Amino acid sequence: MQNSIVSQSASTAVEQLREKLPYTLKPLANIAYNYWWCWTGDRISIFRNIDPEAWDRLEHNPVAILKYADPNRLSQLASDPTYIKRVAKVAQQFDRYMNEPQTWASRVAPQISRDRPVAYFCAEFGIHESLPIYSGGLGILAGDHLKSASDLGVPMVGVGLMYRQGYFRQRLSVNGWQEDYYIDHIFEDMPLQLMTDDNGEPIVVDIELRQRRVHLQIWRAQVGRVNLYLLDTDRDDNDPIDRWLTGHLYGGNQDTRIAQEVVLGIGGVRALKALGITPAIHHLNEGHAAFSTLEVARQEMIATGKSFYDVEASVRERCVFTTHTPVPAGHDAFSGDLMESYFSNYWPQLGLDQEQFMALGARRLGDPWEPFGMTVIALRLCRTANGVSKLHGEVSRKMWNILYPDSPVDKVPIGHITNGVHARTWTAPLMSDLYAQYFGEDWSSRMADPQVWAKVHEIPDEELWWRHQLLKERLIAYTRNKIRQAREEAGEDHYWIENANQLLDPNVLTIGFARRFSTYKRGYLLMHDTERALRILTNMERPVQLLFAGKAHPADEQGKRILQRLFEWSRQHPHLQSRVVIVPDYDMYTARKLIQGVDVWLNTPRRPLEASGTSGQKVCFNGGLNCSILDGWWCEGYQEGPDGKGLNGWAIGEDAHTSDQDLQDKIDAESLYKLLEEEIVPLYYDRDANGIPHGWIRMMKKSIETNGQAFNTDRMIADYVAKVYAPGTAIDLTQLRSSVLA
Ligand SMILES: *Cc1c(COP(=O)(O)O)cnc(C)c1O
8 A cells, every 4th residue: 555566566365366266256355365354344254154164163264264165165156146246245345445535534634644654563463363463452452453543544554573373372171270272373374465575575674683683574464454564583594593583472581572572673663664664653552662763763863874862853753652551560671681682783873882772761860770661762762652541641650750750740741542442343243233223324434423322322122132132142152162162172071061051041141251361350359259159140030140251371370270260160069050151262253252242241450450451342332231440441431320320330349449459359349249239130130021121221322322432443543643643633523434334
C-alpha cells in the first residue's frame, strides 16, 4: 500500500495459491491472505464450508484450508451457484474496502498521509487464532488497534516479531498440573508473505548482537488496509543460536529478552527503511520496542550530520509511547553489564560514551548502578506518553514522578487513553444481526455514537434472551467437546471422559473467568471460603456454574498452582464435577466462545494492577454482565443507581483498600459472595411465566448501551488521532465512520 514495488514483490505466495484454485474460487486467494475476512461479512463460514473438520484441525487457517483442500471438494464448490455468489459478494466487498477513495481519517486528519504512516511497534499481536503470536491482553489490544485503524482509514503499519513457535500451548495433566508444549509453525502455510526485492530475493536487514551480525527477514501479514511486518531471524546464514532468537514469545531469560528487543526496536526501524516506508510517527506499544528511538536518532544523525543531542528534539517529535504496566517491577530494565555486551559498539555510533548512553535509561541520574529502563528511555525520547485507563494514568504519573522531580504529580506528562475492543471481531454474528435489525445496518460503522446504542431498549426482551441462550448453548457444546478431547489425550479414566458430556447446564447461571493466570488476577478468589462457594454453586433451586480458562507463564509456579487448586476443587466434590470447568489452552477462539456465551464475566485483579483489562469489554457487546473489582476500565464503565446498586453490572469490594494482601482477599471475597447471594443469583432466577428474567435483561441492555459506545477501538483510535497522532484534531464521535459496510 505504501510502496507499489514492495507489494508486488510480496505477492508470489498469493499468486501460487490463486493458480491452484478453480476459476470461480480464485478471489478467495487474496481474501485468505488478508485477515479482513475474519471480522466482516460472511466471515468464517466461507472457509469453514469447504471442510468443517479440516477447518478446526488447521486451527482456522484460511491459506492452509485452501492449500490442502480435497480438489474434488473444491470443484464441487466451484460449480455450486450459491457458493460462487457468496464468493463473488465477499470479493466485491473486499475490493471496495481496500480501494475506498475516502475514509474517516482521510477527511478529519489528512495530515497523517499514506506516504508517512504511523508505525505501530509491539512484541505481540493478537489478530486471529491462526497467527498465534500473542500471549494475552497486550497482544489482543495491538491486534484490535490495527483492525480499527484499518477500518477508520488511519494510515498505519505494524511492526512485530514472527515467532517460530509462538507462545506455549497448554495441556492439563490428570492431576491438573499445567504442561507446556510448543508447536512449530510453518510460515509458508500461513497467511504470511515473505518480503522480497525485485529479483525475488528476500529483503534482509542486519543488526549486530554481541559482536555477531544477525540477518532478519520480513514477513507480511495483511490486516485490512494495514500491513503488519514481522521480523524473523530463522535463516541459514545466521548462527544456530540466533536462529532461535525469534523462536518464542516471552520464552527466554534476560539475555534473550534484550536480544529480542534489539531485533524489534532497532531491526524494526531498519526493516521499515529497507521497505521504503518512512513513518511520520513511531508508536511504541509498551516498553519492549523502546530501542527504536535510538535507531530513529542514529538514522537522523547520518542523514543530517548532526549530533545525538541536536536530533533529540526531532526524534521526540516522531515517537509516542503507550505504557501498560502499573508496577515498577513489570517494566523491563537491563543491567549495565548486559547493556555493555549489546551496545558497546552502538553508543559510539550515536557519538555517546557509556555514561551518557546509560543515562538515557536511568531513573536516577548519576547513579552508575541504575539499570537501563525501557520505560525510562521511552518517556525521555517520546513526544507523548499515555496509560490505558484513567486510573492507570494516575498510577503511572505517580510511579514516574521520579523522572520529573520538578513537577507536581498531576503535572507528570503521562495522560491516558482507555482501551477498547474491536467489536466487529468480538461480537457474535447472532448479536450483530440483532443490532443490525434494531440499530440500523450501519450500526457497526457508527459505534461511538450514543444514539446508535440508545435503541437497545427497543429490542424485545424475548428476542435478546433467546439469542443469548443460543450462544450459551453453543459455548457449552464447544466446552464439552474440547474437554472430552483433552481428557482423552491426557489419558484420563473412562469416568472423566464420559463426564465431559454432562458438563454444564444451559439453564444455570454461568460465570466465566478467563485470562492469563497471573497471580495478581486472583483466579482463586471465588474459592476463598470453599464451603460458602459450594453452597452458592450447588443451591438446588438457584445453582451457579463456573468456567475457567487461562495459561500461567511457564516460569510461574504460583500461577500453575492456582490452576491446579481450581482443578482439584472441581473434582473433589461430586456436586462440583459438572459445575466447575477448566477449559484448556486458552486462545482467541476459546475467548470468543466464552465471552459470547457467559451470563457473568468475573474479574478479580488486585487493585490497581489491572492497567485496563479488555476481556470484560468484549463480554458487553454480547450481552454478558461484568462483576469486577473497580480497577482498570471497569472504574469508568461501572454505573451505580441512587440505591448504591449496579445499573450495568456489579462492583466487587467497596472502596476498602489495604496493603495487607490476605486481608484484601478476605474483604473482596466476602463482597463477591454477598453480591452473588443477594443480588446476582436472585436477579437471574427472577422469571416471568415464560421463564424470561426481565430485571436481568434490563441490566443487559443497560450494559450494552453504556459500555458499547465507550469501550470499542473505533472510539479509542479516534482518541489516539486527536491526542497523539494528530494532536489538536477536533473529533466528533457522532461523526465517526468506519468503512465496514459493503
Ligand atoms: C481479551 C483477551 C485477553 C485479555 O484478558 P483480560 O482479562 O482483559 O486481561 C487475554 N487473552 C485472550 C485470548 C483474549 O482474547
